[in-house]
Amino acid sequence: MQVRYPFQEVEEKWRRYWEEKKIYKVNLRNPRKKLYCLVMFLYPSADKLHIGHWYNYGPTDTWARLKKMQGYDVFEPIGYDAFGLPAENYAIKTGIHPHDSTQQNINVIRQQLKQIGAMYDWDHEIDTSKPEYYKWTQWVFLQLYKMGLAYKAPGPVNWCPSCNTVLANEQVIDGACERCGTPVVRKFLTQWFFKITQYAEELLEGLDKLDWPEKTKIMQRNWIGKSIGAEIEFTVADTGDKFSVFTTRPDTIFGATYVVLAPEHPLVEKITKPEYREQVQAYLDFVAHETEIERTSTEKEKTGVFTGAYAINPATKEKIPIWIADYVLIHYGTGAVMGVPAHDERDFEFAKKFNLPIRKVILKPGTNPEDELESAYIEPGIMINSGKYNGMNSEEAWEKIVEDLSKEGIAKKTVKYRLRDWLISRQRYWGAPIPIVYCEKCGEVPVPEDQLPVLLPYNVDFKPTGESPLARCEEFINTTCPKCGAPAKRDPDTMDTFVDSSWYYLRYFTPHLDTAPFDKELVKIWCPVDKYVGGAEHATMHLLYARFITKALRDAGHIEFDEPFLSLYHQGTITNKGAKMSKSKGNVVNPDDFVSKYGSDVFRLYLMFMGRYDEGGDWSDEGINGICRLSKFFLLSERNHRCSNITKTHPFFQHLRRCSVFNPYHRSSMFERVR
Incomplete structure (x- = not known):
């Protein structure tokens, strides 16, 4: 008899049930045994999740489910690193405003993320391009400014002639722009910097106490130099x-x-x-x-x-x-x-x-x-x-x-x-405006905190000309001096998007809080992050910047810990016939096609069994067929209450019973155990 796993009905039923019953809500004020599990939030520059996103989020959530079953109160939020060059370059190419394309992509991605069946609490979602978020990115800038850690200075910079903007040293890969691949040239400009070099020794010494991959720690040590x-x-x-x-x-x-x-x-x-x-x-x-x-x-x-x-x-x-x-x-x-x-x-x-x-x-x-x-x-x-x-x-x-x-x-x-100060100025539109104004009488003046956010205007000609697009926007650039009230000009540059992601893990607990960037009491309970999962390519960028900002906020008295991420894990790369997936090669696997055919659970399980998580593996259509057949066998055994010795003892079925949302009909399913 042909057994069909009715994944459409089963998965939709339980996703709806979980959302209605809010079973993934965590008592943030009084957790019994807290575990802050976090994946690097995604950049919504494309219109859909690709298989690399699935490989990051699905297996990590499976691990988080296991920890929940073991008695932990798991906080597992998700959000969007929504500012940045790719969205703006796409807007220049298509004429679609980056705000509009970004929000459209987020809406699609949100539904895809829900398909994964992850334990995300959607009440804690963040979007770095929203004023309620970047208001506090500007606040972070002002804290560093008050501490003498944010300064403006002339100097040689990396200039991408295609993106028409300055790049930090970490964003130049083999002499080319990491975003578009164009060879970088040198210019002398006056730019904003964060004084990360002041923390060089502490950044170096702090690596010894972190549960991070040794390769990543070596990369940071060499970069600090x-x-x-x-x-x-x-x-x-x-x-x-x-x-x-x-x-x-x-x-x-x-x-x-x-x-x-x-x-x-x-x-x-x-x-x-x-x-x-x-x-x-x-x-x-x-x-x-x-x-x-x-x-x-x-x-x-x-x-x-x-x-x-x-x-x-x-x-x-x-x-x-x-x-x-x-x-x-x-x-x-x-x-x-x-x-x-x-x-x-x-x-x-x-x-x-x-x-x-x-x-x-x-x-x-x-x-x-x-x-x-x-x-x-x-x-x-x-x-x-x-x-x-x-x-x-x-x-x-x-x-x-x-x-x-x-x-x-x-x-x-x-x-x-070897480490040099972090250059954060960008001559582009789609980013958080730098909260500084220039007055002929008062000089350089920071925007008072009670006047944040400095809003990013919508009606802007964002085509790159070599100067900041905001400089051509009269309604934005012309303002009054916060000190004397005289006519003044705003800083026309926006911040590097790595500033947005350097503190985002603190915002998840209270994403809609309007009176502070984060709730200090909740941060004290839950931080640092217990398990952080994401790509190794961020070793000398995001991971280094987040460590620096954490230490600066600590010294400013806003938090009490030294490091943002205690334990770090890098997921591997999924290849296709031995080659890295890319659109130009025509070998990209669309996860939606397989989710539609097999369901989210089977797709997730296949990813879990491809090999070591930090190594990845080579995609195989036949491999997922095998997982599907084994899953049907497990389902038939469980539903008929006739588990064979194989389904009781085999590691695959033990894992399936323990970590998947599979077969919610049976009392031994994951859901029944954690309800």
Whole structure:
């Protein structure tokens, strides 16, 4: 006899019942055994959920159901990261306003999410593009502004010529815009930054106490990039100007045969000799068109130009040439390095190309001082050609040289970080406006908190021209100064959407609260998040930013904990015939087709049994057919109260009985147990 699982009737019946009875409501004020389970909220840039969303949300909810059955009060909310470039780019392409397309997509996605049968409490849904939410994103900005953590400054920025906006360093992937793939160019603009560097050491140390994948923690450690070294002062021979170099190897200073300044270094124009000015300017023009990735690439051939000026090596008192080269960055260290070609691979290549002196000052064990170097020796050894330090172990000399130069007032031990401040300005329309106005009398003035939100106007020409679209909107840009009442201008930029997602986990408890960004008492009960699930691609963006904002809000006295997400899990990727799914390849699996044919539970179960959750797996139509047949067998056994030994003991059926909404007719079903 053909057995048909009536999933349409069964799933609709129980979804309706759960919604009417509100069985997923949690006593937020007085949980017995709390568990805050959260998935990274989705970006509604497309019109429907794809299989990657299902793979994130379905299995995570299955785990949350299991914890509910084990006696936990599970809070599992969902929301939409609704601002951002994709929606605006879609609007530019189609003419549909980003607000309208985003809300249309959210309506569709909400119904798809309900199909999953997840334990979401829809009374706690959030949408970052709604004024009731971004009012408080602006409030977060103002808290950082009051703490001195939000500031405006000129500097080199990453510019996407296609999206016509600035990108943070984390949003540049292999020299291209992460959104559209266009090669990024460098511009000098005045922009808003968050001072994430102030928390560099705490962000680094805090990783040790987190239950996160080790790979993700390594990525953050490398991105923060702590270096212990010394700043040493050099003097320009002719002008007497002072500049500092940062080095992690002060023990090699006797081998410094040249110095290199970043092309953007403020001394370059002053010290360049007239006869070298033309070639220096040509080089500056060349560097202006390079991306940071290109400049720091270890595979790229070294380039540079001599300024005609010389510096005094403070250890040897010798005059050594001052060059500029693109591999030195103005925002890392001091924007200047000492060239020690015998003991640094990059300097060795540079010296070989431009025929600069190579002086060995650390002897490799088992070699002779006269041996010619075929490559830089970068390990510890015995000091040679280093005056009174000769014969010392180089690691001992490291400390002694810094100590002696410090007594002369020209060196200090210091720590530097690769991490740079978070650039949050965006010259685009679809985002939270920056709550700052500019007055001729009062200067830069923050919008008072009781005047939030600064509303994003609807009638705006959002086609990108290189300037912020809001700058062309008279009704938005023209305002009055909150201090003196004189005519003033609003800041025309919007915030990076990662600001929206840096604090959203705090808003879920009270998404409609109008008097505060979150309920402090509920946050105290439920936070930090116990289990966070989402993609590993956010390791050095969202996950790092959320940690920073959490620490800043803690220091401002708004919360009492240090980290937002105690335990993190990355779901794997589902491929199709071994290839990553993409529309261009025509191998995207539409989950709706399979849900219509097999039902949400069978589809969810297939995802659960594809393999390790953090590894993903390869999609197979035959595989889901097998799950469907086994499910029918289980259903027949359960409904007839004739469970065989297989259905009682087999791990698949144990999992099915425990974690699925399957077969609600029987008393042993998940629903009957947790009702």
